Amino acid sequence: MLIRHGDELTENDVTPRDVYLRRREFMGGLIGGGLAVAGGATASAQAATGLKGIASPYSTKEPPNSRAEITGYNNFYEFGLDKEDPARNAGSLTTSPWTVKIDGHCNKPGTYDIGDVLRGNPLQQRIYRLRCVEGWSMVIPWLGVPLADLLKKYEPTSKAKYVAFETLHRPSEMPGQRRAVLDWPYREGLRFDEAMHPLTIMAVGLYGESLPAQNGAPMRLVVPWKYGFKSIKSVVRISFVEKQPRTAWNDSAPQEYGFWSNVNPTVDHPRWSQATERRIGEFRRRETLMFNGYGEQVAGMYRGMDLKKNF
Amino acid sequence: MDRKALDRVVYAVVWLACLAPLLWLAWRGFSNELGANPIDKLIRELGVWGLRLLIVGLAITPLARILKQPRLIRFRRTIGLFAFTYVLLHLTNYVVTDQWFDWAAIGKDILKRPFITVGMAAFVLLVPLAATSTNWALRRLGPVRWRRLHRLTYLIVPLGVIHYYMLVKADLQPPLIYGAIVAVLLGWRSWAWARKRRAAGA
Numbered sequence: 001m002l003i004r005h006g007d008e009l010t011e012n013d014v015t016p017r018d019v020y021l022r023r024r025e026f027m028g029g030l031i032g033g034g035l036a037v038a039g040g041a042t043a044s045a046q047a048a049t050g051l052k053g054i055a056s057p058y059s060t061k062e063p064p065n066s067r068a069e070i071t072g073y074n075n076f077y078e079f080g081l082d083k084e085d086p087a088r089n090a091g092s093l094t095t096s097p098w099t100v101k102i103d104g105h106c107n108k109p110g111t112y113d114i115g116d117v118l119r120g121n122p123l124q125q126r127i128y129r130l131r132c133v134e135g136w137s138m139v140i141p142w143l144g145v146p147l148a149d150l151l152k153k154y155e156p157t158s159k160a161k162y163v164a165f166e167t168l169h170r171p172s173e174m175p176g177q178r179r180a181v182l183d184w185p186y187r188e189g190l191r192f193d194e195a196m197h198p199l200t201i202m203a204v205g206l207y208g209e210s211l212p213a214q215n216g217a218p219m220r221l222v223v224p225w226k227y228g229f230k231s232i233k234s235v236v237r238i239s240f241v242e243k244q245p246r247t248a249w250n251d252s253a254p255q256e257y258g259f260w261s262n263v264n265p266t267v268d269h270p271r272w273s274q275a276t277e278r279r280i281g282e283f284r285r286r287e288t289l290m291f292n293g294y295g296e297q298v299a300g301m302y303r304g305m306d307l308k309k310n311f
Numbered sequence: 312m313d314r315k316a317l318d319r320v321v322y323a324v325v326w327l328a329c330l331a332p333l334l335w336l337a338w339r340g341f342s343n344e345l346g347a348n349p350i351d352k353l354i355r356e357l358g359v360w361g362l363r364l365l366i367v368g369l370a371i372t373p374l375a376r377i378l379k380q381p382r383l384i385r386f387r388r389t390i391g392l393f394a395f396t397y398v399l400l401h402l403t404n405y406v407v408t409d410q411w412f413d414w415a416a417i418g419k420d421i422l423k424r425p426f427i428t429v430g431m432a433a434f435v436l437l438v439p440l441a442a443t444s445t446n447w448a449l450r451r452l453g454p455v456r457w458r459r460l461h462r463l464t465y466l467i468v469p470l471g472v473i474h475y476y477m478l479v480k481a482d483l484q485p486p487l488i489y490g491a492i493v494a495v496l497l498g499w500r501s502w503a504w505a506r507k508r509r510a511a512g513a
Contacts, residue, residue: 073347134480136348252481253481271477273424283350283408
């Protein structure tokens with residue numbers, strides 16, 4: 001596989017001064033509790049935890065969107081349907097303790113604390129483009145770990161052809177779940193090779209801080225070459241499965257949201273064009289790139305597949 | 312206060328009420344409070360307000376009859392013209408700020424996207440109504456023809472609701488509520504019409 005932009009560091013790779021000044025504290029956190037997020041970042045403590053990730057050659061050099069944009073404009077129907085609702089309502093989410101059920105075709109199934117799930121994988125910074133199926137996009141400086149590293153620990157067997165994910169179902173804290181807008185809990189899935197692809201990460205932070213609840217705290221998937229809704233938030237279950245799993249939006253409108261949902265400017269959503277997108281903060285729409293610009297890294301996985309049919 | 316002064320006050324209130332959403336949107340726009348995607352927000356808000364005012368306009372006649380307040384009818388033109396203004400701004404925002412005069416993309420949208428086709432049809436049908444809203448046009452057409460022409464609203468408002476219904480991603484509740492209101496308002500008309508016919512026949 002050809003990986004470009006290998007050795008170029010950008011301003012984004014520079015440790016922010018405040019984080020740098022607190023580097024011992026941070027290292028202490030790493031050694032002590034695995035991760036600050038894992039250790040006990042409750043909703044109230046979330047804003048204060050400084051996180052630092054190793055710069056990655058997979059990061060884009062495009063300027064990231066502001067923290068206000070990334071944390072104030074979200075689709076997270078569990079907290080309401082308007083883009084501003086998650087920022088308003090997600091504060092109620094308890095993210096500690098947080099356990100993840102890992103089951104299906106693997107040698108080490110079980111229910112694990114998030115600290116155990118993430119332990120041993122140093123955080124990386126991944127500045128990725130995110131393209132929403134609705135026709136807008138952002139550039140987001142995620143902090144996370146490659147999903148492959150995380151999954152390998154549970155020793156998936158050869159029967160694991162797909163990986164299925166589930167979001168927390170807790171209507172008491174997720175007001176959006178009190179109405180059946182989608183068939184809760186939110187579900188997503190990837191083919192096994194997509195899940196193991198080095199671009200796929202489990203994110204735990206952004207902009208040097210643990211994830212705000214509205215962005216999918218305490219951990220959420222990020223699959224940058226697929227429409228944003230594939231990147232499931234607040235994950236509580238990971239299953240290694242043999243058959244293609246059901247997914248929330250595909251269940252809701254199968255003719256509009258396919259299982260694959262790779263960003264593809266040539267395959268329109270039945271109700272709107274996918275040829276262009278509005279980068280949040282920009283005025284003019286820009287051309288949407290095949291696989292959201294990650295074609296060099298991921299196109300090989302879909303060779304021979306009819307992407308119009310497998311949308 | 313004499314009747315004329317009162318009329319003027321009531322009229323001013325109606326006018327301001329129609330203008331308020333636009334002023335509120337403009338204010339939020341200038342103070343950067345329309346969120347991270349202000350263009351999208353603006354288009355949606357203008358569209359929803361256009362639909363709301365169209366529905367209010369459709370409610371005037373039944374209300375005037377039921378409440379026996381024929382003078383309410385005076386406000387129909389103002390409300391209708393405001394509705395048209397919101398719809399026009401909604402469309403202008405789509406053409407200018409969203410698509411930036413990309414006529415090829417807009418043309419494709421109109422032909423290929425049923426919700427845009429429906430919305431555009433509703434707009435096109437609204438234009439003659441706005442154009443014939445003056446007293447001069449009413450005299451020119453004569454009341455019978457004028458009224459017949461303006462019955463187009465019975466088609467336009469449902470088209471507006473369908474346009475909204477078709478673009479919604481998952482939550483159908485708001486367009487269904489508007490649809491239910493429109494169904495009641497049009498239902499009342501057909502009921503009143505049938506009753507009148509029966510009375511005439513008897």
